Amino acid sequence: LIVQREHEGLEFSYEIIWERGFDGLSGALDRLRLPYRKICIVSDHNVAELYLKDVERALSSTGCPVSAFVFPAGEEHKNLSTVQELYRYLIENRFERKDLLVALGGGVVGDLTGFAAATYLRGIAFIQVPTTLLAQVDSSVGGKTGVDFDKYKNMVGAFYQPRLVYMNSETLKTLPCDQFASGMGEVLKTGLIRNRDFYGWIIEQQAQIELRNPETMDHLIRECCRVKAAVVEEDPKEQGVRAILNLGHTLGHAIEKLMNFQMLHGQCVAVGTVGAAYLSYRRGYLTEEEYLQIVRTNLAFRLPVSVRGLKQEDILGATKSDKKMEEGKIKFVLLKNIGEAVLDRSVTDQELLDTIAILN
């Protein structure tokens, strides 16, 4: 699958490829004909433990020296101090602008490596080798990079596209169940915003998805990437339509923040999606049956549909302080239909309170 855009000074073009194992990595890099002399793999401790040796071995057949920068796993390390350590490592090891970074890991590694790549020497090439479901279906494609700052999620970042996304869905075998479910939160979101048939297919394939059947997972990831690539090509810098990718994220981010990041991103998005579906039902866009189907589908994929122990006014406050507010109006993504998302700036406090009430 090729992700590309050829106009308005925002040109980019890169390929997403699917392989089993990591052996195809050096061949894929050779085909890009990049001028790098050194490669730095960036990863977290969990992923490095599982896959670093294999990836180092695969990359060593490029003939270039390969080294690694590994940091502790977790959202709490997606910050500027980890970025600084990475800069320091790159400087001490004399990485130049033409060299290459490889992001090996989930969304945390991908977002952080992408941001470091965008800013180190004003931009050094990087590729994504995503290892979580969430990263394979969402964060590794599209060029949003960044880190958290103080309590604020993704507050500092850049739009910066990778040169290649290398998918090895075999890595999903080692992914813990809750992380797999979190990825499914973004998968269901993707089906809901643009592709009614795909959403139906996901529901039909529930048993195979649960088993992480490689063929089923490859198809699922490919469809998600297709939707994401199409939206990103249309609007790379989120000036319009790209915002529909944030279905479930307005409430989701508020919950994520109030839970102090103890709930996984995709789980929070899943609850937020139920909220958006409820609002869409109340507006008369979705039928009650469609709304209930969205609730049931979350449950079938072991995703939450509510959160306990949060105060309604806190959720309202956190929603309204989201950085995606525009002139005091909350930007909400609603569903006109299953498979058709729209951006809406007219959601009232009362509607929001009613929605929060059903999520409690």
Ligand code: NAD
């Ligand atoms: P993550 O990167 O923290 O990975 C989750 C956990 O799984 C980590 O502990 C990691 O070490 C471990 N892990 C990774 N791959 C594994 C594997 N194959 N086997 C076993 N364990 C493995 O989290 P995530 O869910 O991948 O990403 C969440 C992040 O992505 C958030 O910071 C979010 O803001 C960001 N995100 C970015 C975008 C974007 O467009 N850039 C989109 C969605 C989410």
Ligand code: ZN
């Ligand atoms: Zn998300």
